[in-house]
Amino acid sequence: MKTFLDCIPCFFTQALRTARTVTDDEKVIKRVLDELGTMIKDISLDSSPPETGRVVYHLISEITGERDPYQEVKKNHIDKALSLYDSLKELVKKSNDNLLTAVKFAIVGNIIDLGAVREFDIEGEINGISESEFAISDYVKFKKCLEDADDILYLGDNAGESVFDKILIEEMKKPTKYVVRDAPIINDVTYEDAVRSGIDEVAAIISSGSDAPGVVLDLCSDDFKKTFRDAKFIISKGQGNYEALSEEKYPIFFLLRAKCPVIARDLGVTVGDIVLKGVNIQ
Amino acid sequence: MKTFLDCIPCFFTQALRTARTVTDDEKVIKRVLDELGTMIKDISLDSSPPETGRVVYHLISEITGERDPYQEVKKNHIDKALSLYDSLKELVKKSNDNLLTAVKFAIVGNIIDLGAVREFDIEGEINGISESEFAISDYVKFKKCLEDADDILYLGDNAGESVFDKILIEEMKKPTKYVVRDAPIINDVTYEDAVRSGIDEVAAIISSGSDAPGVVLDLCSDDFKKTFRDAKFIISKGQGNYEALSEEKYPIFFLLRAKCPVIARDLGVTVGDIVLKGVNIQ
Numbered sequence: 001m002k003t004f005l006d007c008i009p010c011f012f013t014q015a016l017r018t019a020r021t022v023t024d025d026e027k028v029i030k031r032v033l034d035e036l037g038t039m040i041k042d043i044s045l046d047s048s049p050p051e052t053g054r055v056v057y058h059l060i061s062e063i064t065g066e067r068d069p070y071q072e073v074k075k076n077h078i079d080k081a082l083s084l085y086d087s088l089k090e091l092v093k094k095s096n097d098n099l100l101t102a103v104k105f106a107i108v109g110n111i112i113d114l115g116a117v118r119e120f121d122i123e124g125e126i127n128g129i130s131e132s133e134f135a136i137s138d139y140v141k142f143k144k145c146l147e148d149a150d151d152i153l154y155l156g157d158n159a160g161e162s163v164f165d166k167i168l169i170e171e172m173k174k175p176t177k178y179v180v181r182d183a184p185i186i187n188d189v190t191y192e193d194a195v196r197s198g199i200d201e202v203a204a205i206i207s208s209g210s211d212a213p214g215v216v217l218d219l220c221s222d223d224f225k226k227t228f229r230d231a232k233f234i235i236s237k238g239q240g241n242y243e244a245l246s247e248e249k250y251p252i253f254f255l256l257r258a259k260c261p262v263i264a265r266d267l268g269v270t271v272g273d274i275v276l277k278g279v280n281i282q
Numbered sequence: 283m284k285t286f287l288d289c290i291p292c293f294f295t296q297a298l299r300t301a302r303t304v305t306d307d308e309k310v311i312k313r314v315l316d317e318l319g320t321m322i323k324d325i326s327l328d329s330s331p332p333e334t335g336r337v338v339y340h341l342i343s344e345i346t347g348e349r350d351p352y353q354e355v356k357k358n359h360i361d362k363a364l365s366l367y368d369s370l371k372e373l374v375k376k377s378n379d380n381l382l383t384a385v386k387f388a389i390v391g392n393i394i395d396l397g398a399v400r401e402f403d404i405e406g407e408i409n410g411i412s413e414s415e416f417a418i419s420d421y422v423k424f425k426k427c428l429e430d431a432d433d434i435l436y437l438g439d440n441a442g443e444s445v446f447d448k449i450l451i452e453e454m455k456k457p458t459k460y461v462v463r464d465a466p467i468i469n470d471v472t473y474e475d476a477v478r479s480g481i482d483e484v485a486a487i488i489s490s491g492s493d494a495p496g497v498v499l500d501l502c503s504d505d506f507k508k509t510f511r512d513a514k515f516i517i518s519k520g521q522g523n524y525e526a527l528s529e530e531k532y533p534i535f536f537l538l539r540a541k542c543p544v545i546a547r548d549l550g551v552t553v554g555d556i557v558l559k560g561v562n563i564q
Binding site for chain 2: 009
């Protein structure tokens, strides 16, 4: 997905929010916005939002000196999600369709997103999700492809959400590679976050080789690109990965909640909708 | 009120919205955002938002070639408000406290604001306002000062809202000078808009001498500054005028609805609250 004009004010909102997480010094925060301002003319609308997001968050780190603004927040989100793990497993077990419930929980986890949404009510979301209908659902195809798959390439999104991913991985019962960002960016899941989430107990954790907040193939390592191209069954979590991959010609199931108007419009859904969309599936 | 860091993303949102009103050409709109970006470093947080807003909207006009992006929109808002005039007058007449009801309607009119709020439901607002309580109310002082006043200086805000102002002016029954912007800016009320609203039937229309979207005294004409300094009873409508005047040492009654988090915080109220606040009143 390309960068829309609407993304530009949003980059400023994100930069402001993130800089404030790191410092109270208004002069430093203003410098972040000043520098971001001078960068706007260099943003091509043909690049995807995660490509630009990466540059924006690097800028914040450079100016504030903080490499990982959301380190503590991520830990808290993971610990919160872990505290819900047993009850979520129980709900999956009791449900009529265990896989579908696990898919829905994996999407609930996607509400933990500091890029698009600042505040969220994870317990409220869990209670509401069972009745939520997908705005786009390729669940039948998803189930069929999963049955046929030898293994799964699972593109992680945010820390905390990763615990919900673990539950889905357990339910899918296939060898899985779980893809993390190569270095901290926003609250995206890194190797360390995935381990803290217990992903190492259910999947092989691999890096995309890039710290873009979305799997932008051009920025990924050659190793990862090979793994990606060879994969027969890819699950892509969240908006950042959708933005990066929506125009690629690979078979991917996108699992996400539409959290911003631009993505909702691109998908033809409304903000808040949950989506399980398969593309290039044969 | 100074410019807050939160105002900066908001300027981008406003610039995008306004540029889109004028053109569908993404390249032109992107140029507006590019140029605004390069301006950010020159924005002093010590200036008030209307001072910066003025520069932002000038930039949009320069790049798009459209001097008055909201000309048609303003006409529609005025005509819509005029169509409600008779029923509003009837409601004022039937109410227990005619002046208070007229004050509340004048604040309802303040929802017509394309700077802070894009969409509004004016009829819904009218129905709801009678039960709305002021978050800050200096109505007793207001009434007393009005009784003592020989005349009124009334600082207008938006076109359309101006029709609601007319109703309040009629209810106050004192000689009134109604202050308009000197040239079109956002959807703020100009001389032409005030006449279309019927203000000329109830007040003398005078210009602030400036096209800032708020009465920034430093930018106003000497004539206006003299009138302002000599005034004993000043009513200031809306956010832009509040932002421009909140730190001045003159006796002013601010009538507004808090429509953005920054102003709500500055006033110590919540977004959506209605306010009648007197400052420097003896």
